[in-house]
Amino acid sequence: MIDLEHIHRDFQVGDQFVHALDDVTLHIDAGDYVSIMGPSGSGKSTLLNIIGLLDRPTGGTYRLNGRDVTDLSDAEQAHVRNREIGFVFQAFHLVPRLTAFENVELPLILAGMEPAERQERVREALEAMGLTARARHKPDQLSGGQRQRVAIARATVTRPNVILADEPTGNLDHTSGGEVVRTLEALNAQGIALIVVTHDPLVGERARRQLHMLDGRLHRDVSGHAPA
Amino acid sequence: MRSRDFLQLTGTSLVAHRLRSLLTALGIAVGIAAVIILTAIGEGLHKFVLEEFTQFGTTLVAINPGKATTAGTTMGVFGTNRPLTIDDAEALGRLPYVEAVVPFVQGNAEVDAGGRRRRTNVYGTGPQMPEAFRMHVRSGRFLPADDPDAPRAFAVLGSKLRAELFGTRNPLGQRIAIGGSRYRVIGVMESKGTVLGFDLDDSVYIPATRALGLFNRDSLFEIDVLYREETPVEKVVEGIRQTLVARHGKEDFTITTQQQMLDVLGSVLDVLTFAVGAIGGISLLVGSIGIVTIMTIAVNERTAEIGLLRALGARRRQILALFLGEAVVLAAIGGLAGLLLGIGTAWLLHAVIPALPVHTPVRFVILAETLSLLIGLAAGVLPARRAARLDPVAALRAE
Ligand SMILES: Nc1ncnc2c1ncn2[C@@H]1O[C@H](COP(=O)(O)OP(=O)(O)OP(=O)(O)O)[C@@H](O)[C@H]1O
Ligand SMILES: [Mg+2]
Numbered sequence: 001m002i003d004l005e006h007i008h009r010d011f012q013v014g015d016q017f018v019h020a021l022d023d024v025t026l027h028i029d030a031g032d033y034v035s036i037m038g039p040s041g042s043g044k045s046t047l048l049n050i051i052g053l054l055d056r057p058t059g060g061t062y063r064l065n066g067r068d069v070t071d072l073s074d075a076e077q078a079h080v081r082n083r084e085i086g087f088v089f090q091a092f093h094l095v096p097r098l099t100a101f102e103n104v105e106l107p108l109i110l111a112g113m114e115p116a117e118r119q120e121r122v123r124e125a126l127e128a129m130g131l132t133a134r135a136r137h138k139p140d141q142l143s144g145g146q147r148q149r150v151a152i153a154r155a156t157v158t159r160p161n162v163i164l165a166d167e168p169t170g171n172l173d174h175t176s177g178g179e180v181v182r183t184l185e186a187l188n189a190q191g192i193a194l195i196v197v198t199h200d201p202l203v204g205e206r207a208r209r210q211l212h213m214l215d216g217r218l219h220r221d222v223s224g225h226a227p228a
Numbered sequence: 229m230r231s232r233d234f235l236q237l238t239g240t241s242l243v244a245h246r247l248r249s250l251l252t253a254l255g256i257a258v259g260i261a262a263v264i265i266l267t268a269i270g271e272g273l274h275k276f277v278l279e280e281f282t283q284f285g286t287t288l289v290a291i292n293p294g295k296a297t298t299a300g301t302t303m304g305v306f307g308t309n310r311p312l313t314i315d316d317a318e319a320l321g322r323l324p325y326v327e328a329v330v331p332f333v334q335g336n337a338e339v340d341a342g343g344r345r346r347r348t349n350v351y352g353t354g355p356q357m358p359e360a361f362r363m364h365v366r367s368g369r370f371l372p373a374d375d376p377d378a379p380r381a382f383a384v385l386g387s388k389l390r391a392e393l394f395g396t397r398n399p400l401g402q403r404i405a406i407g408g409s410r411y412r413v414i415g416v417m418e419s420k421g422t423v424l425g426f427d428l429d430d431s432v433y434i435p436a437t438r439a440l441g442l443f444n445r446d447s448l449f450e451i452d453v454l455y456r457e458e459t460p461v462e463k464v465v466e467g468i469r470q471t472l473v474a475r476h477g478k479e480d481f482t483i484t485t486q487q488q489m490l491d492v493l494g495s496v497l498d499v500l501t502f503a504v505g506a507i508g509g510i511s512l513l514v515g516s517i518g519i520v521t522i523m524t525i526a527v528n529e530r531t532a533e534i535g536l537l538r539a540l541g542a543r544r545r546q547i548l549a550l551f552l553g554e555a556v557v558l559a560a561i562g563g564l565a566g567l568l569l570g571i572g573t574a575w576l577l578h579a580v581i582p583a584l585p586v587h588t589p590v591r592f593v594i595l596a597e598t599l600s601l602l603i604g605l606a607a608g609v610l611p612a613r614r615a616a617r618l619d620p621v622a623a624l625r626a627e
Binding site (some may be wrong): 049052054055074075078079081082083087089091093095096097098102106107109110111112115154158 | 229230233237240241243244532533535536537538539540541542543544545546620621624
């Protein structure tokens with residue numbers, strides 16, 4: 001599903017180049033469960049942003065579902081993000097003035113979906129997260145775990161192929177963090193690919209495939225079934 | 229994105245910062261109100277002055293002796309110019325599209341009515357004056373259509389002069405002396421008031437030929453021609469010109485149409501209205517700076533939200549539209565409030581000071597609202613463009 005070939009991502013800081021990603025080649029199957037671990041600054045978020053089409057590589061090619069998406073226009077990238085990718089962030093990124101329901105509705109609104117169809121989808125997504133009773137609540141009336149589950153509902157409401165989660169438990173205590181991880185795993189069990197960046201080995205080790213990064217390179221690729 | 233959702237999304241962010249939105253809109257409201265009030269006064273003045281003028285009708289052409297050199301008209305007779313005579317007026321009256329011809333001589337003389345005297349305006353004119361100038365006789369009749377070269381010594385009084393000379397007595401048929409000559413009063417005019425500084429009520433009207441004799445002149449001051457409405461004014465002017473050139477041998481006169489006078493007056497008044505409107509425009513400018521400020525703050529505050537929307541699939545154009553939309557809605561609300569405020573104040577002003585003419589034309593209302601929308605667009609464009617150009621990754625990191 002995801003094919004990265006010789007991906008480079010250089011940042012220019014002053015007259016110095018930072019190689020955030022240095023020749024990364026990676027294939028991820030549809031429906032897989034992948035964790036990305038590694039020390040701070042090793043390029044985990046950069047890799048996830050490129051997979052999520054939020055950032056562009058400075059070298060290499062990226063194919064998503066067989067289609068070369070390396071050089072898509074801004075509007076085309078936005079369209080792919082909207083239809084095929086779900087994001088979950090460490091900081092939740094809920095819009096504070098909108099209710100849980102409206103937050104989940106946002107990607108469908110951006111897609112221009114009919115209100116009636118939208119309502120149904122949002123209800124389903126919230127129900128799956130056990131948040132039906134919280135639909136009319138604003139983010140500041142929800143706990144951290146609940147907020148992240150609203151964010152997950154928002155990521156799944158468009159029925160994407162893959163969910164990208166950058167430190168989804170980073171702002172949560174142990175209990176609600178575990179809850180969020182199990183929620184994401186339940187989605188993966190339904191066939192949605194799951195890619196989680198994490199610092200927490202307990203979280204990372206749950207993944208079927210574990211990638212370790214170091215200095216912008218894929219340092220280790222551990223598959224639960226067949227260790228590399 | 230559907231337009232209803234677009235508006236709703238715009239609405240939520242404005243409502244989330246109610247006070248701030250209200251104050252920003254107020255800035256525009258004050259500006260629009262100032263423009264409305266000031267232009268309403270300017271426009272009211274405009275209407276007032278034009279009405280003063282057009283009460284005589286608009287299908288009038290004035291002919292004065294002497295050729296105008298520049299914009300001004302040379303009054304009086306110079307050099308070899310032939311005088312403008314009663315016969316000239318008669319000749320113009322024979323043109324097919326002319327409805328009325330009014331010769332004009334004006335001067336001051338003492339009027340004596342059996343001991344009561346008063347120095348007053350004397351107008352030498354013709355029998356068709358009331359028709360041409362939309363004036364009405366209250367009692368008796370106006371000057372009759374006598375032989376223009378030897379009219380009878382009849383006089384018609386303005387209402388104020390009549391009151392001064394006769395009090396409550398009936399003046400009809402009474403004998404008066406004007407500048408020493410004897411006249412018989414045959415009519416009294418209805419009050420017309422002061423028109424552009426001339427008190428038409430404190431006047432007496434006598435036949436033009438007699439007035440020429442009284443003031444010892446050989447030329448009329450002016451001939452006024454009332455023409456049929458359906459006739460194009462160019463045709464009238466050309467007809468008058470040819471008639472008089474044929475009689476005088478050259479063009480030693482000036483023709484001024486009422487429309488020309490109105491145009492000149494109108495453009496002067498337009499400049500006035502524009503000038504006061506521009507003063508109001510300054511406060512509108514201040515209001516629009518308020519929008520730029522608040523939208524810049526909004527983009528800074530909501531950087532993370534912009535990053536999120538981009539991640540969820542918003543295109544740059546959509547982000548641009550969202551922030552532009554907020555600015556425009558702010559300005560539109562302010563514009564609408566300013567409109568109500570402005571019209572209300574103008575109305576109140578008129579109620580308190582009835583003498584002050586106030587007029588708010590619909591086109592100004594539409595113009596003001598369009599203006600506020602444009603201001604919203606212009607003020608929103610910089611902050612909105614900044615929002616649209618944000619790098620999604622960097623924006624998401626902001627908190
Ligand atoms: N916009 C940028 N400009 C310059 N350098 C950047 C930029 N973004 C990332 N980098 C650099 O790229 C490298 C990788 O950053 P990245 O955010 O991917 O690390 P990370 O593995 O996610 O770290 P962390 O675990 O702390 O989140 C770092 O050295 C970082 O300083
Ligand atoms: Mg990171």
